[in-house]
Amino acid sequence: MELLRDKTELLLALKMHLKEVKNIAITTHINPDGDAIGSTMGLMLTLKSLGYNAKVITPNAMPAFLNWLDPNNEIINAEEQKDLFQTTIEQAELIFCLDFNTLKRIEHVGHAVEKTTCKKVLVDHHQQPEEFDYMFAFPGASSTCEIVFEMLKALEWKKYINSHAANSLYTGLMTDTGSFRYKGTTATTLRVASELVDLGADPAAINERVNNASSLNRLKLLGFSLNEKLEIISGKGVAFIYLSKEDLADFDYQPGDTEGLVNFPLGVDEIKVSVLIKEQDNKIKFSFRSKGDISVNDFARTYFDGGGHVNAAGGVSFDSWEATKTKFLNAVNEFF
Ligand code: 5GP
Ligand code: MN
Numbered sequence: 001m002e003l004l005r006d007k008t009e010l011l012l013a014l015k016m017h018l019k020e021v022k023n024i025a026i027t028t029h030i031n032p033d034g035d036a037i038g039s040t041m042g043l044m045l046t047l048k049s050l051g052y053n054a055k056v057i058t059p060n061a062m063p064a065f066l067n068w069l070d071p072n073n074e075i076i077n078a079e080e081q082k083d084l085f086q087t088t089i090e091q092a093e094l095i096f097c098l099d100f101n102t103l104k105r106i107e108h109v110g111h112a113v114e115k116t117t118c119k120k121v122l123v124d125h126h127q128q129p130e131e132f133d134y135m136f137a138f139p140g141a142s143s144t145c146e147i148v149f150e151m152l153k154a155l156e157w158k159k160y161i162n163s164h165a166a167n168s169l170y171t172g173l174m175t176d177t178g179s180f181r182y183k184g185t186t187a188t189t190l191r192v193a194s195e196l197v198d199l200g201a202d203p204a205a206i207n208e209r210v211n212n213a214s215s216l217n218r219l220k221l222l223g224f225s226l227n228e229k230l231e232i233i234s235g236k237g238v239a240f241i242y243l244s245k246e247d248l249a250d251f252d253y254q255p256g257d258t259e260g261l262v263n264f265p266l267g268v269d270e271i272k273v274s275v276l277i278k279e280q281d282n283k284i285k286f287s288f289r290s291k292g293d294i295s296v297n298d299f300a301r302t303y304f305d306g307g308g309h310v311n312a313a314g315g316v317s318f319d320s321w322e323a324t325k326t327k328f329l330n331a332v333n334e335f336f
Helices: 008-019 034-049 064-069 084-089 101-115 144-155 161-176 187-198 203-211 216-229 244-252 263-268 296-303 323-336
Strands: 021-027 053-058 094-098 119-123 134-137 229-232 237-242 273-279 284-290 311-315
Touching: 008 134, 021 101, 021 161, 034 053, 034 064, 034 094, 034 144, 034 161, 053 084, 053 237, 064 161, 064 203, 084 101, 094 134, 119 144, 144 161, 144 187, 161 187, 161 203, 161 273, 187 284, 203 244, 216 229, 216 244, 216 263, 229 296, 237 263, 237 323, 244 273, 263 273, 263 284, 296 323, 311 323
Parallel strands: 021 053, 021 094, 094 119, 119 134, 237 273
Antiparallel strands: 229 237, 273 284, 284 311
C-alpha cells in the first residue's frame, strides 16, 4: 500500500462517510479514454457489489473500442441523456471525480457538479490538481485505475472486485502505461496488474479488444497522417501532424481513431516532442507527447490552456488553424 501510506486518516474519514450515503455519482473527463472508463466502471461495479446505487456519468461518448467495458449500457452519456444526468447529479450524496484534475475538464458536467452541496472525492494522477473535499491525487501513479485499486484494497473491499471490474481496472493500467512501457510503470503498477489478473482480468483478451479492433479506415488514416501530414520543425526535435475536419471526414473519422497516432514520431531518435493537432467543431485540439525530462505539461499550460502529465498532455485553441499554427510555431521557438 505504498501509494496510500500517508492517507490512512483520509481513507478512514472516507470510509465513515461512505457508511452515511447510498447514491453515488462517478464522473470522468471529456473524450474518455481507457483509464477514464476503466477506473469509473471498476469503481462503479465494486460499489454496486457492496450495495450502493452507483452511476457513471461521462461528458460525452466513449470510443467504440471501449464499448465492451459497459456491456449493459449503464454509463450515462451526459450529452445524450440530459435528464438522467441531471437527476443523477442532483440525487448524488457523494461524487467521485476520476482521472481529471480540474472541473473544467468535464465541461458541462462540471457546472452541474459545482452546483451540488455534497462532498467530492478526487482520484487522479495528473499534475496540479484542484482542491476537492477528499484528495487522492498522485501525479507519480501510472493511472487512475492503479489508485482506485489501491483505495479499494485499503478500504478492505478487494474481495468485492469481480472479474469484469478487474478487467476494467487492468484496461486503464494497460492503456495509460502504453502496455507497461512508460515512465509511470512502477513495481506497484506491476503488482496491481498481477493482483487484477488473480481477480480474473484477462490481459490477452483486453489487448485484443483495445488494440486489435480498429477499422480499415483508421489504419489508412494512420498511413495518410504519417505520409502526407507529418511536419518536422528542424533543429527543435519537434514533429507535428495537423488533421483538418476534411482530412478526418475523408477517412470516416470515429472517436478514438487517432488514439496512439501521436506516439509514432517519437520512435525517431532525434524527435523529442510529438504533437497531434485536430480540428474539431468549434476548436483545435492538441495532443502533446515527449521523451525524457521535456515537460509538455508545462508547454500545454503555458501556451494552450491545457495540462496533463510531464510526457503526455493536451491543450486547446479557439482561433483559426492559420492563427493557431503561427502561435504554435512561435511557442515552439520560445520554449524548446
Ligand atoms: P490526450 O492527448 O491523450 O488527449 O491527453 C493526454 C493527457 O493530457 C491526458 O492525461 C489528458 O487527460 C490530458 N489532457 C488532454 N487534453 C487536455 C486539456 O485540454 N486540458 C488539460 N488540463 N489536460 C488535458
Ligand atoms: Mn489517466
